[in-house]
Amino acid sequence: MVEIFWDRSGEEAIQQLSTSTSGLSLEEADIRLKEYGPNSMGSRTKMPGIVLFLAQFKSPVTILLVAASCLSIILGDLSDAAIILFIIFISSGLGYWQERGAANAINELLKMVQLKCLLLRNGTATEQPVERLVPGDIVILSAGDIIPGDCLLLESNSLFIDEATFTGETYPVEKMPCILPANTPLAGRTNALFMGSYVISGKATALIVKTGRQTELGKISGSLRLKKPETDFEKGIRHFGYLLMEITLVLVFCIFAINILLHKPALDSFLFSLALAVGLTPQLLPAIVSVNLAVGARAMARKRVIVKRLSAIENFGSMNILCSDKTGTITQGKVVVKDALDLAGNHSPKTLRLGWLNASFQQGFQNPLDQAICNNWQGSLAGICVEAEIPYDFIRKRLTIQVADKEDHYAITKGALQCVIDICNRVETADGQIVALADQLDVVLEKYEALSKEGLRVLGVAYKPMKPGTLVSRQEETDMIFIGFITLYDPPKDGIVETIGQLRDAGVQLKLITGDNALVAESLARQIGIAAPVVLTGAQLRSLSDRALLQQVSHTDIFAALEPNQKERIIVFLKRAGHVVGFLGDGINDAPALHAADVGISVDTAVDVARQAADIVLLDHDLNTLLTGVIEGRKTFANTMKYIFMATSANFGNMFSMAGASLFLGFLPLLPKQLLITNLLTDFPEMAIAYDRVDAAALRKPLHWDLGFIKRFMIVFGLLSSVFDYLTFFVLLYLLDMNEAQFQTGWFVESVISAALIVLVVRTRRSFLKNLPGKALSLATGLLVLLVPFIPFLPFAGLLGFTRLSAPVYGWLLLVIVAYILSAEMVKHLFYRKKVPFLHRPSSA
Numbered sequence: 001m002v003e004i005f006w007d008r009s010g011e012e013a014i015q016q017l018s019t020s021t022s023g024l025s026l027e028e029a030d031i032r033l034k035e036y037g038p039n040s041m042g043s044r045t046k047m048p049g050i051v052l053f054l055a056q057f058k059s060p061v062t063i064l065l066v067a068a069s070c071l072s073i074i075l076g077d078l079s080d081a082a083i084i085l086f087i088i089f090i091s092s093g094l095g096y097w098q099e100r101g102a103a104n105a106i107n108e109l110l111k112m113v114q115l116k117c118l119l120l121r122n123g124t125a126t127e128q129p130v131e132r133l134v135p136g137d138i139v140i141l142s143a144g145d146i147i148p149g150d151c152l153l154l155e156s157n158s159l160f161i162d163e164a165t166f167t168g169e170t171y172p173v174e175k176m177p178c179i180l181p182a183n184t185p186l187a188g189r190t191n192a193l194f195m196g197s198y199v200i201s202g203k204a205t206a207l208i209v210k211t212g213r214q215t216e217l218g219k220i221s222g223s224l225r226l227k228k229p230e231t232d233f234e235k236g237i238r239h240f241g242y243l244l245m246e247i248t249l250v251l252v253f254c255i256f257a258i259n260i261l262l263h264k265p266a267l268d269s270f271l272f273s274l275a276l277a278v279g280l281t282p283q284l285l286p287a288i289v290s291v292n293l294a295v296g297a298r299a300m301a302r303k304r305v306i307v308k309r310l311s312a313i314e315n316f317g318s319m320n321i322l323c324s325d326k327t328g329t330i331t332q333g334k335v336v337v338k339d340a341l342d343l344a345g346n347h348s349p350k351t352l353r354l355g356w357l358n359a360s361f362q363q364g365f366q367n368p369l370d371q372a373i374c375n376n377w378q379g380s381l382a383g384i385c386v387e388a389e390i391p392y393d394f395i396r397k398r399l400t401i402q403v404a405d406k407e408d409h410y411a412i413t414k415g416a417l418q419c420v421i422d423i424c425n426r427v428e429t430a431d432g433q434i435v436a437l438a439d440q441l442d443v444v445l446e447k448y449e450a451l452s453k454e455g456l457r458v459l460g461v462a463y464k465p466m467k468p469g470t471l472v473s474r475q476e477e478t479d480m481i482f483i484g485f486i487t488l489y490d491p492p493k494d495g496i497v498e499t500i501g502q503l504r505d506a507g508v509q510l511k512l513i514t515g516d517n518a519l520v521a522e523s524l525a526r527q528i529g530i531a532a533p534v535v536l537t538g539a540q541l542r543s544l545s546d547r548a549l550l551q552q553v554s555h556t557d558i559f560a561a562l563e564p565n566q567k568e569r570i571i572v573f574l575k576r577a578g579h580v581v582g583f584l585g586d587g588i589n590d591a592p593a594l595h596a597a598d599v600g601i602s603v604d605t606a607v608d609v610a611r612q613a614a615d616i617v618l619l620d621h622d623l624n625t626l627l628t629g630v631i632e633g634r635k636t637f638a639n640t641m642k643y644i645f646m647a648t649s650a651n652f653g654n655m656f657s658m659a660g661a662s663l664f665l666g667f668l669p670l671l672p673k674q675l676l677i678t679n680l681l682t683d684f685p686e687m688a689i690a691y692d693r694v695d696a697a698a699l700r701k702p703l704h705w706d707l708g709f710i711k712r713f714m715i716v717f718g719l720l721s722s723v724f725d726y727l728t729f730f731v732l733l734y735l736l737d738m739n740e741a742q743f744q745t746g747w748f749v750e751s752v753i754s755a756a757l758i759v760l761v762v763r764t765r766r767s768f769l770k771n772l773p774g775k776a777l778s779l780a781t782g783l784l785v786l787l788v789p790f791i792p793f794l795p796f797a798g799l800l801g802f803t804r805l806s807a808p809v810y811g812w813l814l815l816v817i818v819a820y821i822l823s824a825e826m827v828k829h830l831f832y833r834k835k836v837p838f839l840h841r842p843s844s845a
Helices: 010-016 026-036 049-055 060-074 078-113 232-261 266-280 285-302 312-318 349-361 368-376 417-421 437-453 496-505 518-527 538-543 546-555 564-576 588-596 608-613 623-664 672-691 707-735 740-762 775-793 807-832
Strands: 116-121 124-129 138-142 150-162 173-175 198-210 305-307 321-324 336-341 385-390 398-404 409-416 424-428 434-436 457-465 480-489 509-513 535-537 558-560 581-584 599-603 616-618
Touching: 010 150, 010 198, 138 150, 232 266, 232 623, 232 707, 285 305, 285 312, 285 623, 285 672, 305 623, 312 599, 312 623, 321 564, 336 349, 336 368, 349 368, 349 398, 349 409, 349 457, 349 480, 368 480, 409 417, 409 480, 417 437, 417 457, 417 480, 424 437, 434 437, 437 457, 437 480, 437 518, 496 509, 496 623, 509 518, 509 564, 518 535, 518 558, 535 538, 538 558, 538 564, 546 564, 558 564, 564 581, 564 588, 581 588, 588 599, 588 608, 599 608, 616 623, 623 672, 623 707, 623 740, 672 740, 672 775, 707 740, 707 807, 740 775, 740 807
Parallel strands: 321 509, 321 581, 424 480, 509 558, 535 558, 581 599, 599 616
Antiparallel strands: 116 124, 116 138, 138 198, 150 173, 150 198, 305 616, 336 480, 385 398, 398 409, 409 457, 424 434, 457 480
């Protein structure tokens, strides 16, 4: 790749990269793709299967267990060590299979919303995924496009680029072809475009010089790139891991010490303690989370919601604030011109014609307002030419075009009314007279306010004659003549009131964030059922301190007349106020807010920069689609939490039982290999949790991680499990007078079956008979319950230390298991009805 390219002409760069103005051939592009690799910031290749498999062994406890097994092989205990290693291998293979399948499913979904760019191949314009771009490609850019690589400008037309990622500069930078010194700093390279910036307005043709990690963006450290903050769920998983680590270390040390004091074999005691640590740790948690997210993503895809960032699914379910623009989401998104008016409020053909010329000739971003104006007038452009353009930007909020016909040269400005008034010093009255603006300013503003109260979007139109040979510039964009208003409207969608009501019932509050003026936004809010909307304007926002905004942001319904950078500030302060915030945006200036939100949501028709910044992409620009996605997100969250509740409570109970048993048994309650296979088998049905049904009550409100609730759940149901473990000990030792092998076999059977069946109880707050599990979970649980009693009769049972049990033993174990399940059902109802004094109703599922 060429290192410095802004110091040469386009022709020289094209020659140096062995390409042409018609682009690369398909064959050459494929060769270069193999040479340079995909045009992305991530890894050039997918993680190899062997690496993903080895990653399953990264748990320190698992590594210790493998090391201890190797030590036992050295000491001659080959069979036990081999069995333990085999069980670990099977468990890790199961995790690998689940995570691999989840990753493949998500990769397929992401292909549906991958970014594409327009480029020349063999002289023909074609759309290609951004990842397939190579040095030497010729790309065609327009407003809203992300710059797909570092490139040299060949042609440009009123091109303005947002380079804030690199320079921190708030205002767009104008770019044009030229030759610059080699030592020009990045901020001064006006003939170069850099990957990750994006087009604000204008058009361009550019030569790709660098791709992927060789770009300026690629050279930035990963920690300095736009990295999404840790989600609430990810933070909860991390804190949950710390909790397990603390409990595991304390209990394992205590149990090991007790066994040593009781003069039990040191190596067996060490292996037993490590196996207990594995048993307490939900080994399949990463795989279960991945599978839950993948299943949720596929379910959301069927509802036309594509997930780009898996961890955002949990936040989608936790979201309690949705910030959205109104156009296309609340309204039909089909802007229609209502009228063009003079100062007196009468229809004005001249105002409409000037506005139409301005909209028709502009070369920047074609927004819906310009399209509506063009569709409303079918005039002729014959004999009229464009002499200059000052493109629209989000600071000036206006667009100026200079046109000429056979006799006249004049500049026309159209845009937000106040921004147009700011550059006028005269007005043209209804009878054609030109008078001072100061004399008619009150009339203009009163008419604007009246039109806005009707819910109309109002644009101002102004013009001024230009001398031949003089071109309008930003400095010349002054002393204009205000001529009138263009009014537009975008009616609310059918059924939007009901949809917003459903969102509200689901615990999601809608807040409108718009660049429209407060009167228009307030009128729309009343139409969609917000009776007394609280409105905060961009001007008011600027005057608020951080502390004042933090107090006010939660109670505001509409943020109107905003500047682009203010959207991000609103999102940040809503998050500081404790909300989980979603932002729905599809425009060029929505990217910072999309990135700042807990859940960035866009649509597949959005500009590239918005889709790139989003976590979730809607294939329908509709709040109903979003609402179905929220419900699927809650299902995913709830099912993930089910596994955590079940695994921690059962494992904590087993650990507590093991600790107690070690005090009065003359042998280990379970051999290390038996403990590991117990853990493996109990995880088997829980892999089907992702497909389970979810209580309707859990879907009605946002779900949040509650570590305190998990602790209480673990203690209550873990201790309940231990009570029946000790009851099992009593039956096996004192009623049935079993020896070591018989005891271990009996407790193994009881432990696995009870752990499988308790899943059916604790997975729902309702009676398990009234809320039956999904087919996958029912099938997996049934198979396990049928299989386990026969394990002692299998040929390899002796290798595992098991022995055959008689029918009366199974009868006693069945009684204990039934009593345990019925007791768990009773305790569950007390737990959730606050009849247990020290418990609280959780905020999570």
